[in-house]
Amino acid sequence: DTAVSQTPKYLVTQMGNDKSIKCEQNLGHDTMYWYKQDSKKFLKIMFSYNNKELIINETVPNRFSPKSPDKAHLNLHINSLELGDSAVYFCASSPQGGGYTFGSGTRLTVV
Amino acid sequence: GQSLEQPSEVTAVEGAIVQINCTYQTSGFYGLSWYQQHDGGAPTFLSYNALDGLEETGRFSSFLSRSDSYGYLLLQELQMKDSASYFCAVRDRGWQAGTALIFGKGTTLSVSS
Numbered sequence: 001d002t003a004v005s006q007t008p009k010y011l012v013t014q015m016g017n018d019k020s021i022k023c024e025q026n027l028g029h030d031t032m033y034w035y036k037q038d039s040k041k042f043l044k045i046m047f048s049y050n051n052k053e054l055i056i057n058e059t060v061p062n063r064f065s066p067k068s069p070d071k072a073h074l075n076l077h078i079n080s081l082e083l084g085d086s087a088v089y090f091c092a093s094s095p096q097g098g099g100y101t102f103g104s105g106t107r108l109t110v111v
Numbered sequence: 112g113q114s115l116e117q118p119s120e121v122t123a124v125e126g127a128i129v130q131i132n133c134t135y136q137t138s139g140f141y142g143l144s145w146y147q148q149h150d151g152g153a154p155t156f157l158s159y160n161a162l163d164g165l166e167e168t169g170r171f172s173s174f175l176s177r178s179d180s181y182g183y184l185l186l187q188e189l190q191m192k193d194s195a196s197y198f199c200a201v202r203d204r205g206w207q208a209g210t211a212l213i214f215g216k217g218t219t220l221s222v223s224s
Contacts, residue, residue: 033211040216041148041217042216042217043154043214045211048210048211056210056211090153090154097141097142099156099159100154101156102153102154103153104152104153105152
């Protein structure tokens with residue numbers, strides 16, 4: 001049983017398209033996150049949700065819109081994709097103040 | 112601003128001991144964590160220090176000195192499979208304030224035979 005699963009694993013798309021990444025966790029954690037890892041492996045927080053409520057929204061273009069239908073799911077929709085959006089996007093979850101469990105990542109390539 | 116500094120690369124041979132240092136400058140401090148990431152994989156949680164001192168988990172140990180804003184990850188009896196990137200991460204706010212880990216830029220460890 002995968003603890004944090006995200007789909008798709010790979011996403012290749014053209015500039016200007018809209019795409020979504022889905023994430024689900026079966027750990028019963030209250031908090032979920034989206035991180036972006038760039039080509040230099042730097043992990044940067046994008047969003048954090050606690051029990052479906054947005055609690056962190058870092059300086060991210062408003063083309064990125066997270067949605068949490070319930071505390072086990074956190075999806076990420078990206079509009080008007082740009083070349084600079086190419087990265088690996090990781091979903092993660094944690095109990096309150098606890099260690100993170102990451103999904104396997106979605107490698108997004110914008111061409 | 113928030114910053115975490117760690118060496119970009121470390122090399123070692125099998126069986127050796129390696130220490131990866133991390134110094135941090137954050138507006139608040141609620142614990143130092145370490146994560147391991149193999150190429151193409153996801154970061155996985157290794158250890159967490161909230162208080163000063165050493166935490167040991169098998170071949171890996173992690174140390175924290177809050178007065179020095181410093182910590183390290185110690186890897187003993189290195190194995191080839193330990194070749195990976197290691198990230199230190201700090202939680203800079205208490206849970207009630209809404210928080211997420213701030214990650215360092217990672218240290219690439221290469222273990223050779």
